[in-house]
Structures are given as C-alpha cells and as structure tokens.
Amino acid sequence: MEKTVAVVGTGQTNHGKRFDVSWPELVHEAVERALDETNLTMQDVDAIVCGSMPGMLEGTSDPHFWLTDGIGAYGKPVMRIATCGSTGMSVALTAFYHVASGLFDTVLAVGTEKQYEGSSQGVISQMGDPHLIRPFFPGAVAGFATQCVNYVSKYGLKMENVAEAAAMISVKCHSDALDNPYAHIKAKLTVDDVLKSRVICYPMRLWDCSPTSDGACAVVFASTKVAKEIAEEPAWVKGVGYAGDEQFYGDKDMVDWTACKTAVKRAYDMAGVMNPLKDLDVAELYNPFTYQELLWYELFGFCEKGRGIDVARNGVTTRRGDLPCDPSGGNLCTHPIGATGLIRVAEAANQVMGRAGNHQIPDAETALAHAMGGLMQFNGVMILGR
Amino acid sequence: MKSMANPESVLKKTIELPYTWAMGEPTAKFLEGLRNKKIFGTKCLKCKRVLVPARKFCPRCFVNTKEWIQVSDQGTLRTYTIVYYSYPGQVKPPPYAIGVVDLEGADTGFSHYVGGVDLSDPAKAAGKIRVGSKYRAVWSRKREGNIFDIEYFTLL
Numbered sequence: 001m002e003k004t005v006a007v008v009g010t011g012q013t014n015h016g017k018r019f020d021v022s023w024p025e026l027v028h029e030a031v032e033r034a035l036d037e038t039n040l041t042m043q044d045v046d047a048i049v050c051g052s053m054p055g056m057l058e059g060t061s062d063p064h065f066w067l068t069d070g071i072g073a074y075g076k077p078v079m080r081i082a083t084c085g086s087t088g089m090s091v092a093l094t095a096f097y098h099v100a101s102g103l104f105d106t107v108l109a110v111g112t113e114k115q116y117e118g119s120s121q122g123v124i125s126q127m128g129d130p131h132l133i134r135p136f137f138p139g140a141v142a143g144f145a146t147q148c149v150n151y152v153s154k155y156g157l158k159m160e161n162v163a164e165a166a167a168m169i170s171v172k173c174h175s176d177a178l179d180n181p182y183a184h185i186k187a188k189l190t191v192d193d194v195l196k197s198r199v200i201c202y203p204m205r206l207w208d209c210s211p212t213s214d215g216a217c218a219v220v221f222a223s224t225k226v227a228k229e230i231a232e233e234p235a236w237v238k239g240v241g242y243a244g245d246e247q248f249y250g251d252k253d254m255v256d257w258t259a260c261k262t263a264v265k266r267a268y269d270m271a272g273v274m275n276p277l278k279d280l281d282v283a284e285l286y287n288p289f290t291y292q293e294l295l296w297y298e299l300f301g302f303c304e305k306g307r308g309i310d311v312a313r314n315g316v317t318t319r320r321g322d323l324p325c326d327p328s329g330g331n332l333c334t335h336p337i338g339a340t341g342l343i344r345v346a347e348a349a350n351q352v353m354g355r356a357g358n359h360q361i362p363d364a365e366t367a368l369a370h371a372m373g374g375l376m377q378f379n380g381v382m383i384l385g386r
Numbered sequence: 387m388k389s390m391a392n393p394e395s396v397l398k399k400t401i402e403l404p405y406t407w408a409m410g411e412p413t414a415k416f417l418e419g420l421r422n423k424k425i426f427g428t429k430c431l432k433c434k435r436v437l438v439p440a441r442k443f444c445p446r447c448f449v450n451t452k453e454w455i456q457v458s459d460q461g462t463l464r465t466y467t468i469v470y471y472s473y474p475g476q477v478k479p480p481p482y483a484i485g486v487v488d489l490e491g492a493d494t495g496f497s498h499y500v501g502g503v504d505l506s507d508p509a510k511a512a513g514k515i516r517v518g519s520k521y522r523a524v525w526s527r528k529r530e531g532n533i534f535d536i537e538y539f540t541l542l
C-alpha cells in the first residue's frame with residue numbers, strides 16, 4: 001500500500017520483575033521513552049490506544065481506569081483494546097486505523113502487562129466457556145502443547161526431531177536476547193540444556209516456554225503529513241491482516257490454521273509480498289513457545305508444511321541467515337502479554353528505522369511483525385518498510 | 387537506575403468473587419444428555435457440520451443449527467498434553483492429561499480428560515497415550531448433568 005501511516009518512534013520498559021514501580025509508573029516509563037525518541041510532548045499526541053490482557057492478571061477489573069494517568073489520557077480520545085495474546089498487535093492495528101481514517105495525525109499505542117503481581121495461568125485458565133471447556137484448558141502452555149502434539153502427528157514427524165529443532169530455537173532466542181537491553185530472560189544455553197529441562201506440559205519443557213514478565217511498550221504512529229518531521233526514516237505500514245477463529249479448539253484445524261493463514265495472506269497481499277524469504281529482511285514472530293516458531297515458518301510460507309524443522313536446522317532464521325526471526329529474542333525471552341504483540345511491531349519498526357542497536361539486521365528494509373492469541377482464536381500481522 | 391532486585395514495597399490481597407453462569411438451552415440439553423450417557427451435537431444445515439458440544443448457532447456460517455444428532459461416545463484421539471505444573475484455582479492436582487477426541491458422527495473435536503495411564507513419568511506416559519487410536523468415554527457412576535458426567539476418555 002502507499003505511504004499513509006508510519007511508525008515514527010518506540011519506547012520499551014526494561015522488562016522483567018518490576019516491583020520497583022507501580023503499574024501506571026511502568027507504563028509511564030515506556031510512554032516517556034517513546035516521547036523522548038520522537039521529541040514529542042503529550043500535547044502533540046492526538047489520540048491514545050491502550051491494551052492489556054484480562055484485568056485480573058493485575059487484580060483490577062478495569063486496567064484503563066488504573067492506567068489512565070500513565071498512558072497520558074488526560075483530555076484525549078482514548079480506547080482500550082483486548083484480544084488475548086494478540087492484544088498488542090490489535091493495539092497497533094487500531095492506532096493504524098485511527099491514522100488511516102484521516103481523523104488523527106499522531107496516535108500513541110500502548111500495550112502492557114504486569115504479571116508478577118498475580119497468577120497468569122490462574123487467570124488465563126478462567127477464560128473459556130465454564131460449562132463445557134474451561135476445565136480442559138489448563139493455561140496457555142497446555143493449550144499450545146496440544147497444538148504441538150497435533151503438529152507432530154499431522155505431518156508424521158518424530159517428536160525427538162521436533163523437540164531438538166525447538167531446542168535450537170530456544171538457544172537462538174535466549175542468546176539473541178543478550179544483545180537486547182530490554183529483554184527479560186537472557187542465557188547462553190545448549191540444545192541439551194533445553195532437552196533436559198523439566199516438562200511443564202508434555203512435550204513442552206521449561207526452556208521451550210516464555211516467562212511471564214512485567215513490561216510496557218509504546219509506539220507512535222503518524223500520518224504522511226507529520227511522519228517525516230518526526231523521524232528521518234519512518235517505518236511505513238505496508239500491509240496489515242487480522243483474523244479471528246472459533247472458541248472451541250476442537251472445531252478448527254489447529255495446525256494448518258486458517259486464522260493464521262488468512263491474516264498472513266491479507267498482509268502479504270497488501271504489502272505485495274510474493275516470496276517472503278526474499279521480500280522480507282527480518283521477522284518478529286510471536287513465539288511464546290519454541291514449537292510454535294516451527295509452525296509459523298510453515299504458515300508464513302518460509303517453507304512447505306511439515307518442514308519447519310529444516311528451517312530451524314539450516315540456520316535461515318538466525319541473525320546471519322536469509323530471514324532472521326526474532327533477533328530481539330522474541331516472546332520466548334520477554335513476555336508481558338498485553339505488550340508483547342506491540343513489542344513485535346516496535347522491534348520490526350526499529351529494524352526498518354535502523355534503531356535496533358546491537359541486534360540490528362544490517363540494511364533491513366522490510367520487516368514483519370506477528371501476534372496470535374486465545375486458545376487459537378486470533379492472529380494479526382503488520383508489515384513495515386521504508 | 388536502581389537494581390530491580392531491591393526489596394520492594396508491596397500490598398498483598400486476595401479477591402474472591404461469586405458467579406452464576408447461565409447455560410443457555412442447548413448447553414443445558416447437552417448436559418442433560420450426558421446424564422443419560424448420550425453425547426449430542428447440533429447440525430448446521432449450511433456447512434453440514436455436526437457440532438459437538440451441541441450449540442445454538444454455527445460460528446462459521448452464523449446461522450442457527452437445526453437438528454439434534456446423537457454422536458458416538460467413541461472416537462479418534464487427535465491430540466493431548468499431560469499437565470505437570472500447577473496454578474491457583476486448578477481443577478485438579480497435576481499430573482493429568484487433557485485431549486481432543488474426534489467422536490464418530492461429529493465434525494468437531496471434543497475436549498476432555500484422557501485417563502487410564504500412569505502419568506508419573508512424562509516419557510513413559512507419552513508412549514502410552516496414542517494419537518490416532520480409538521478412545522471411549524468412561525462414564526461417571528454418579529451423573530449430575532455436568533461435563534464431569536464423563537470421567538475421562540480411555541484407550542479402547
């Protein structure tokens with residue numbers, strides 16, 4: 001699509017266990033950093049979109065009520081968005097829609113979560129229909145473990161091979177996170193460390209799983225009118241796509257996943273991406289669990305169905321490969337859920353703007369950001385470029 | 387910036403809230419079926435799928451379902467996981483297994499517990515739960531018209 005909306009700056013908190021600040025203060029830290037980077041003041045912001053997961057993660061029934069001061073809502077149009085794990089992407093898309101509508105020139109997108117303050121899986125396991133399915137959804141890790149087992153059997157793969165490829169992704173992400181100043185978990189691991197860590201939900205082991213993090217991310221979206229004044233090299237939104245899916249996870253194909261394929265196709269078509277391996281320079285995939293990154297390689301068209309293992313093995317998605325995936329370390333290392341999708345957008349935009357610091361992919365011109373959520377209900381994609 | 391590991395000032399509270407959830411007629415009827423050891427789906431006449439558990443409308447076609455159809459209490463295990471971790475409010479202590487069974491006569495998978503296997507060792511347990519094999523519902527002796535009227539699914 002033509003240049004109508006751009007990301008002109010981002011701000012992230014130092015993610016991790018942040019008992020040194022209250023939740024509004026944490027959010028304020030991200031917003032302040034985004035304003036600093038863009039040389040804007042809150043007076044320059046026309047509207048605000050914020051988002052987080054279920055409020056009970058933080059023990060509030062109305063997160064936007066508690067956060068209103070931290071996001072700078074005073075006197076502004078403000079909107080709260082929530083779509084499970086894809087919340088941060090939905091926040092970015094809503095900010096994009098605001099600017100694309102022509103009604104606003106400068107829109108602040110804010111995503112956050114403060115997960116050390118409650119029990120994430122205690123809350124996440126209370127999401128579905130309580131009569132029929134809730135007892136059989138023991139948190140995100142269990143749900144996506146069933147996706148993994150289904151993946152292995154659907155394509156007749158060997159679990160040990162898949163586990164090894166997944167472990168390689170864990171090693172890659174945790175080592176890449178060492179170059180990301182905002183990342184939560186950073187570690188030099190071996191494939192063996194991952195394969196010997198304890199099983200959380202079969203077949204997922206500890207090092208296959210993302211942490212729960214405290215963190216916030218703020219991203220400034222701007223119209224053509226002001227974008228070049230704010231940033232010398234803005235990251236233009238080239239394509240977007242989103243799709244929802246059914247509540248009961250038995251209703252759908254969790255592996256050859258329609259919602260994911262639909263969101264990707266919409267974004268590729270809009271951005272004119274024909275051959276993702278060639279047309280994209282870097283991707284920030286939503287990878288709360290290692291196995292899922294293998295699945296994304298396939299559903300995003302980086303390889304054929306059932307061949308994600310080959311991609312992990314041949315190094316295509318490492319920082320020196322043809323299509324680096326999650327050079328920031330991804331969700332796997334940093335996962336304040338309501339912020340995570342927006343962090344993917346911020347990281348992709350930083351790559352395009354040349355602001356990714358020590359994990360910059362040289363000459364990155366086109367970057368993809370992805371998020372998904374629910375127990376396989378939601379997928380969103382945003383493609384950014386010069 | 388000061389260390390994130392510094393002693394922090396915090397407030398600890400527990401929030402407890404009661405809820406009363408309406409079932410809607412199709413779910414009530416479905417659960418009444420379980421009490422009688424019968425599993426019902428409803429058919430969407432547009433996409434022809436038999437949806438289990440039974441429901442009022444098809445999420446894809448967005449039209450009301452028309453026919454009630456009894457499906458088998460046996461089917462193929464599509465996927466599963468074994469839960470080895472715990473969290474507040476968990477339905478039972480780990481380890482336990484959940485899975486999706488594609489019941490004969492249904493076009494959707496049915497989520498429930500998978501049982502009948504010693505789960506203490508993940509690797510050994512995984513070898514005994516067989517994706518693609520036939521599983522059957524084990525009915526509770528005392529049935530009360532809720533989802534636990536099926537205890538779990540076990541290898542046929």
Ligand SMILES: [Zn+2]
Binds near residue numbers: 434
């Ligand atoms: Zn239908």
